[in-house]
Amino acid sequence: MSVVFAVSHSIYWLWLTAFVGANMIQAAFTGFCPLAYVLKSIGLESGNAF
Numbered sequence: 001m002s003v004v005f006a007v008s009h010s011i012y013w014l015w016l017t018a019f020v021g022a023n024m025i026q027a028a029f030t031g032f033c034p035l036a037y038v039l040k041s042i043g044l045e046s047g048n049a050f
Helices: 002-008 011-030 034-041
Strands: none
Touching: 002 011
C-alpha cells in the first residue's frame, strides 16, 4: 500500500515499508514485536508467534 502512496503522493511513504521491514527483522531475532505488545495492551488476544 505504501508503494501506491509513494507513486501517487510522495516518495517518503517508502519509509513506512522500510520501518515495517526493519521491525520484522528485529522481531525475528529478538522475539519481541512492538505491535504485538500494543495490541495486547488494548485487550486483544496474542497470536501464535509472540
